[in-house]
Amino acid sequence: HVPAAIRSLAPYQPGKPIEELARERGLRETDIVKLASNENPLGMSPKARATLDATAAEGARYPDGNGFVLKEAIARKFGVAPKRLVLGNGSNDVLELAARIVLQPGAEAVYSQYAFAVYPLVTQALGARPVEVPAKDYGHDLEAMLGAITPRTRIVFLANPNNPTGTFVPGEALESFLARVPEDVLVVLDEAYGEYLDPTERYESLAWVDRFPNLLVCRTFSKIYGLASLRVGYGVARPELVDVINRIRQPFNVNAFALAAAAAALEDEAFVARSAELNRQGLLQLYEGFARLGLRWVPSRGNFVMVHVGDAGAVNEALLDRGVIVRPIAGYGLPEWLRVTVGLPEENARFLEALADILCI
Numbered sequence: 001h002v003p004a005a006i007r008s009l010a011p012y013q014p015g016k017p018i019e020e021l022a023r024e025r026g027l028r029e030t031d032i033v034k035l036a037s038n039e040n041p042l043g044m045s046p047k048a049r050a051t052l053d054a055t056a057a058e059g060a061r062y063p064d065g066n067g068f069v070l071k072e073a074i075a076r077k078f079g080v081a082p083k084r085l086v087l088g089n090g091s092n093d094v095l096e097l098a099a100r101i102v103l104q105p106g107a108e109a110v111y112s113q114y115a116f117a118v119y120p121l122v123t124q125a126l127g128a129r130p131v132e133v134p135a136k137d138y139g140h141d142l143e144a145m146l147g148a149i150t151p152r153t154r155i156v157f158l159a160n161p162n163n164p165t166g167t168f169v170p171g172e173a174l175e176s177f178l179a180r181v182p183e184d185v186l187v188v189l190d191e192a193y194g195e196y197l198d199p200t201e202r203y204e205s206l207a208w209v210d211r212f213p214n215l216l217v218c219r220t221f222s223k224i225y226g227l228a229s230l231r232v233g234y235g236v237a238r239p240e241l242v243d244v245i246n247r248i249r250q251p252f253n254v255n256a257f258a259l260a261a262a263a264a265a266l267e268d269e270a271f272v273a274r275s276a277e278l279n280r281q282g283l284l285q286l287y288e289g290f291a292r293l294g295l296r297w298v299p300s301r302g303n304f305v306m307v308h309v310g311d312a313g314a315v316n317e318a319l320l321d322r323g324v325i326v327r328p329i330a331g332y333g334l335p336e337w338l339r340v341t342v343g344l345p346e347e348n349a350r351f352l353e354a355l356a357d358i359l360c361i
């Protein structure tokens with residue numbers, strides 16, 4: 001009796017694990033470069049890492065199910081009251097919770113073509129109808145998204161910057177979009193890559209939460225803070241919305257290691273700045289490499305970039321043979337493109353060399 005909407009789903013495809021590739025192709029794990037999951041190539045924030053032992057010493061205790069300390073740290077850093085915060089086991093958890101409070105069979109969820117894979121997943125899992133709006137220049141077409149809203153629409157998902165395309169909608173355009181979405185439609189603004197934006201392009205989305213009662217901003221510690229393994233993210237919304245989410249949230253959805261490490265990572269501004277700068281330079285290195293190889297790419301605001309390689313399936317296989325793991329995005333409807341995460345300079349170089357070798361350039 002599994003519903004057809006669930007049976008027709010394809011499981012989320014994460015980047016191939018290093019151990020698996022090593023086993024499969026007879027490679028040494030240390031010879032493999034993984035640039036597939038938009039992780040921070042610098043590793044964890046050292047301040048976060050320093051919290052792990054102390055947490056382990058208290059490891060028999062349940063975590064604080066309300067995340068008091070982390071919420072306080074987020075509140076202090078960004079000037080939002082703790083009652084406006086909800087924590088998640090990764091921001092994926094927050095995305096799913098948001099969907100669960102509003103979606104049911106008969107409801108519609110609006111998002112763009114090339115949107116993050118979790119949006120269709122949570123929508124279909126709840127028996128709701130996905131409404132995928134054609135993209136414009138690989139990015140969100142906000143006018144078309146507004147046009148796709150019907151009386152059955154309950155949620156709009158919008159990642160800015162977007163994954164896997166790296167495209168970006170300026171703050172002013174987003175603000176007028178929000179002003180035009182009906183108030184009974186929840187808007188999930190997914191800022192997983194927001195910290196990589198150039199300061200000149202940042203916008204004050206957390207302040208919008210007061211103006212737009214239907215707005216939920218989602219952020220993560222998996223990217224610039226380097227805590228993907230620990231699984232922790234957060235949502236910011238008006239207290240009434242947070243209260244509803246808390247009713248269906250699992251009691252201990254964020255573990256103690258994640259809570260402590262995230263609070264410390266927030267304070268590690270030097271690490272965040274270093275990560276952003278490394279990313280800026282890495283993107284330039286990749287763009288230059290692509291230009292040399294005569295390849296097209298979509299300029300990215302994230303810590304990844306998608307590049308046009310033609311038969312991406314074959315190129316990906318050849319990259320795997322050479323110990324380089326990137327992300328094929330055929331599942332996103334982009335069969336001629338690969339998405340590569342920005343790595344350390346030597347990792348980016350290794351990827352570009354393998355690509356040149358494969359394309360015989």
Ligand code: PMP
Nearest residue numbers: 090091092116163192220222233
């Ligand atoms: N949103 C977007 C757009 C993402 O790319 C990702 C990570 N792939 C996430 C959310 C979820 O990240 P996490 O669950 O690790 O916070």
